[in-house]
Every structure is written in structure tokens, then in C-alpha cells.
Amino acid sequence: MMDEASYNQLVSAAFKRIMAAADALDPDDLEAESTGDMVTLTTPAREKCIVNTQRAVRQIWVAGRSQGIHFSYDAASGSWLDDKGKGLELFRFVADVVRDISGQELVYPG
Template sequence: MNESEFDKKATDTLLTIEQGIEESGADIDFEAAGGILTLEFANGTKIIINKQGAARQIWVAAKSGGYHYGFVDGQWINDQGDGELMHELSRFIREQSDEEVNLG
């Protein structure tokens, strides 16, 4: 995948995350700027999701740790354990905020 294809897939993914949170009705504030999506929860904690163009990955920083996802067979897959981004992000949100958001 070239840089332009990566940028489009990653940007679309960040937008999908935003839409999923919006539609869930969960009490989660979010802000997107410069390829970084920050989720902020009522308890003051955050999850940061960002595009890493040089690595062609999406990185997630959550209370439980940092995770890197590469695009494999049509999905963003965790290079540290084979989990899928949307499924794992839904779990990170639940664990960190007690909000139920089903992203995938």
C-alpha cells in the first residue's frame, strides 16, 4: 500500500470510530486534529488514536498500553497479538470508561 492509500484508509478508519462513538450515545468527548483522534472520558482518562504514515500503521495509546495496527487482508490487525482494531478499541473503551461502544 502506498502512502496515499494508507492515508485514505487510516483517515476513513478514524472517521468510522468518531461515527461509532457518536451513534452509541456514550458520554465520550472526542477531538480530531492532524491525524490524531483523542477520546476523553468522564473519569479524566484518554485514549489516543493516531496515524503513523512512515510505519503505515494506526497506533493506539490506552491506559492498558500502546498498540500498533497494520492493514492486513482488509482489517487493521494488532502486530503484537493479532487482535482487530475496532474490536480491541471497543474493549479498551469499556475497560477504561465503563461505556459500551461497539465499533466492530
């Protein structure tokens, strides 16, 4: 398992990337809020995509589309991948949830 400092650095980078993509959208279409260990993306209809840390197991969990997916960092690919081997990647999954709940496209900064 990765050390806490590395985990914190990776989570911080992931949250900043998600927030940057969300902040590029009109806040009337998607409101983004970051509170330390959680990013909440909310539509005008109050539907949510919640991204939060799970420090004990060094994962990021995402709730949206009536499901919760756990992502672990894969050092070999440099990606956050789902822990069930379904081939889900964190940033793509969050973008898919946002599109489903808001009709908006998240575009991540390069």
C-alpha cells in the same frame, strides 16, 4: 509497503468509523475529538484512548489501558491487525479500551 495515498484513505475511513461510533454516545460519558492525525476519546475522569497515525511505518497506533498497540493494515482480511501477532483487531481493541475506561459500548456503524 502500501503507498501513501492508499494509507491515507484507509486511515481516514478508520478514523471516521471510530468517530461515528463515539459520537453516538452521550458526550457526558465520552468526549471524542479528531485533529487530523489523531482521535482522542476522553472520559469524564480524564482517562483517554488515543488513536494516531504513524505515517513512516504506515500504521495506526492506539494508546490505552496503560499500553500501546501498533496496527498494520492486512489487505488479505481487510482489517487493521496488531503487528505482534496477538490477534488484536483495531476496532475491537478501541471498543474494549473505551468499555474499560468509561463503561460505555462503542457500536460501529455498518
